[in-house]
Amino acid sequence: MGSGATLALPLLSNSGMGALLAGAGKRSAPQRLVFLNFGYGTSESWFPDTTGVDYKLTEALAPLARHRQSFSVLGNLTNLQSAIAEVHWGATTFLTSANTRSTPGTGFRNDISCDQVAAQHLGKDVRFPSLELTGAQGTTEGAGPGASLAWDVRGNSIPGEWDHVELFERLFGAGNMSVAQRRRLLKQKRSVLDVVRLDARDVAKEVGGENRQKLEEYFELIRSIEGRLGRDEDWLEKPLPKTELEQPSKRLQGSADIEMMFDLMTAALQTDSTRVITYRMPTTTLLREFGEETGTNVMAHAMTHFGHKSTPEYRTLLWRDKKLSSLLASLLDKLKAARDVDGSSLLDNTLIVMGTGIRTGHLLQNLPIILAGHGGGPIRHGAHYQYASHAGRLSNLWLTLLQRVGCQVNSFADSEGPLTEMFG
């Protein structure tokens, strides 16, 4: 593929791939995107040696063997614009493919992330245009700046939810209110926003120009809540969905935390509460689990800066590589078991990416990326795709995913064109 090539896909996406695939008259399943990210990188042994459909699963990927025909390894993808930036930012620009150093002096700026672009398209018909989840907290998670994977159109971080109970309540509600009660509540919330806006205007009048810009964030949040209230009004007649999932009762750690998030994500997708989810997974608490199992306590950062292969750091990393694969496998199990509206499985209508912005150590090129699920139409899974270096922009993958699930976009960040090898 020449780098000059741009749009390879016909405007098939216009009508939505899901609609196209489902039989006429039958209720078609919606298309979804799920992005998973982990801190720091993997070991070099994570990456398969061989390419193509006959590639051999590495030990790290072995737990995914039962899903072999439902995922692919995408090799040689890089966030070119951030591959020259901070070496421990595994999450900050993962989905934005932005150049955070674009304005030296100001220190940092980011751009919209692809999940938020997707939410503009896929989020129209659902309660929550997107869900942002994060398990990673603090500065030693290998994630970098930001409070989730998601960044809004102004390049501001969108804080992610970390509390299972809060998330459950948001998705499935806590009480049983009548429609009239809910309507009154919505009206009240609107009045609240009207009142705080009055004070915001007073403040805006008092402060200077630069500070007025800062205050714009507050106006922006008023507008976004109003937008959501409007959406809630549309949904007023529809009760919050029911789920078989039990309300989580306590805070979990490590893989139990991640598995619970996966349960909630699956429930959110199955009830069509949202179609776009990002999840920045925890690292430190996961490693603690390894420490408890083996007595080897290694800090997250040290893990990918091992020397010899006999070091505890390296053993920890190998364990984490495998753990991530088995966690992903469990998510795929859950999605596969969940029925969609048209009788297919959720896995058939969802695209899941798992990866990070760091390969290993301080290397920011040729990232570990897995694409799973059969959303967006037929994919030739079960292969290790190795992209030629000039096509290997991660933004090309984001563009591809956006187009496959029906977003009408021609480019994303520094993308050159969609990746076509996997399809058709």
Add this chain to the structure above:
Amino acid sequence: MVPQFTGRQINSRVVTLGLSSSVSHMNTQRQFNPLNLGKRSGLLAGIALAYLGLAQEGFGQEQDTAGAPRVVSEFESKLRPFIEAHCVRCHGPRKSKARLRLDQFSYDIQDEAGAQSWQLVLDRLNAGEMPPEDELQPETKEMATAIAALSDGLLAAQERLAATGGVVLRKLNKREYENTIRDLLGISIDTKSLPEDGNLGGFDTVGAAHFISQLHFERYHKLARRALDVALGVREKPASIKVRSQVELVRNREVDAIELKCQNQLKNPTGRDRASLGRRMYQKSVVKGAGRYRQLPSVQSGAVLGSPRTPFTRGTKNAILRVPLPNREPGVYRLRFRAGLAGPFDGELDAGYFMSVYHIDGWDAEQTLNESLDTVKLVKSFPEAQEFEYRFEKLSRSKQFIEFQLTEATQDLLLSKVSRSKGEVVTAVWVDWVEMEGPLVPVWPPPVWESVFFAGTSPAADEELAYAREVIRRFALRAFRQRKPSEEYIDGLLGLFQEYCLEGLSFVDAVQESLAIVLVSPGFLYLVEGDAARIDQRELACRLSYFLWSAPPDEELLELVAKGQLADPAQLRAQVERLLKDERSAAFTEAFSTQWLELERLDMIVVNRTFRSFGESLRHSFKQESVRFFAELVRQNLSASQFIDSDHAMLDEALAQHYGVDASPMSGFQWVKLPEDSPRGGLIGQGAILTINGNGARTSPVERGVYLSRKLLGKDIPPPPPNVPQLSTKLFITMRERLSAHMEQAQCASCHQSVDPLGFGLEHFDAVGAWRTMDGENEVDALGVMPDGLRKFNGSDELKQHLLEELEPMTEALMKASLTYALGRRIGFADRELLAKLHAAWKAEDYGMRSLVHLLVQSEAFQAK
């Protein structure tokens, strides 16, 4: 020849390395890719070309200033020879590969475009892509010099070009929010549910880093409603109760449970049980242990921890006792407990038996040790015991516990006695009972009640609306720190109040709901300052109180504001003294020292189990030591040079033991005079500093060196460059071998050569800061050299002497950090004159830490916008 960016304004999109997709897209259309920067460069070449191709247009016209005399900067003198020797042949007038002419790059970085151009050169060098493999390769040292010059030059340029400007509108950070609510409502709240604060320049006070989102708004609202409910929701004086837990029940239940489980397993063994001799032996030992435990005399009236004669073979369970407390409303409670040694004892009571006490509050208690109340030393033996008393604050309405935990050193001590005791002497710790009393309500009704509902809670029907309005208005005025809310806004709130009433809420509840809206309004959440060039007195009071208390101004400050007297330098000085003497100033000393010294990293360090002396209580003492050391320098106005070396240290019993400092028995922390030959004193000897710059298993001369360089030499080290191939994966025996690998690669050597040798000076301190003479099987090697490569030293004492020779850079860096914290904005190049002036004044006052606070407050910058 010095090219300048004249001609036309460079479009920022062009400068931004293809930030918007259209820019880079355009480039691919223009087919730059046939050019190749080198064998391994394919990947990054695209973007490099994307930028450079366009930047070329920006270069457009040049102005030849040759002939004009000029000063050659260090940047240029170090870099130019390299560029001319290794780059210009291909990227110069003759070939200009990649349409790139390094001969035209300006060594005087004046703008973003200039910085970007050099940044790309640095990136290529770091990635090992240039010069291409088939070209003459520079010597490692030569390469390292060039990379160092570029890294340092760009770091300096970034600083210089940083937009500084005025103070950016600051949102209350989590600490300030908590304190402000406490000030308003007289209660403490738990802000765990708020998203993390943004952070720029290392401090949570920097306004530019703050942001607000939907999630913030929802959580603020929830917190505000809960806080108002706790503060105003209790209509009757809560009955204070006193409950004594007989802890033997707690322990006996645990013993019974594990005994029963093992008995059952012995009776009905599974296949796994049969297969494993170890499992059977374990089960038997548990049953035997349970029998022995019940025979201990002290378990009749208490719980025993740390005894080997228990069914708990796992140390952790044996060393911990978690006592549930009655679940009561939030408030302040008194805790008492009685504890001693489970004796009779073998006469070594002075050896030091320590137990940490935690109050755990909240539903996710499994993970969080919420509040460490103390680490107590037990000196009495059963049936004698000591009584201890504390106060704690319950924030949530959920379950709570008191947890006792033997320190690791104590556990070791107890274990070591097992072999010798032969059954007669019982060495263990004994907790007799735990008692909780509260909530303690000294004044009723609570002052906050009076201040909000100033004329009671049941107004006459015809006065209700007017009264509600006044209640809301007064509250808003206080919440807004005396900035006047507009009438329109108050009317809006009153409208909400009426809506709530219509809905059937009581007068008090409806007011409460309206007040919650005040607490999510920008007037409360932001430290609002007007547009004038200088701040007014009210704003000055706010800056002052948020600087030194992280809380709103108190009555006295507000009175001075009302009289217009606060700005008077003498008055301001007196107020700073008053605020610093107040215990609320711990908010400043703790927050600043924690952030400046990056002490929060200590929580993240997973310490290897081989360091038996290290435990949670020592971790806690480490942090306290550094925080309290800072506070003490401020309190006594001691010189900042004491951060490098001091003849005193802030120690508690556990630290004195860990450091091997012979100190008379202490309760809590004390300012201790160190022996002449002690290697402690100053930051270098502090456990927290030594531990955070390592990985909990090994020391890290690299991290220690970087830290020393940043904190004590005032020199920032550029972050590690991306895409430098992994250091060789050989197995290294000594630290020096390991680090010598850094010197093999120029990209690494450029920084490490000035950093690592500094860190080696601290090798006598192990990964948790204890003194050592051996590192594994080798003698400690603490030879190092200062970054100038000339002044050699052996060990930390000699290193300190060198550090003391250059106080200027250290004090400048500290001054800059404190100015950042105080002003809530990044300090940049534009502030250099301010910094120079302040620094000279500070030097004249011998770098006294209290003087520093005064200088900052009296400075022009503190009172300007």
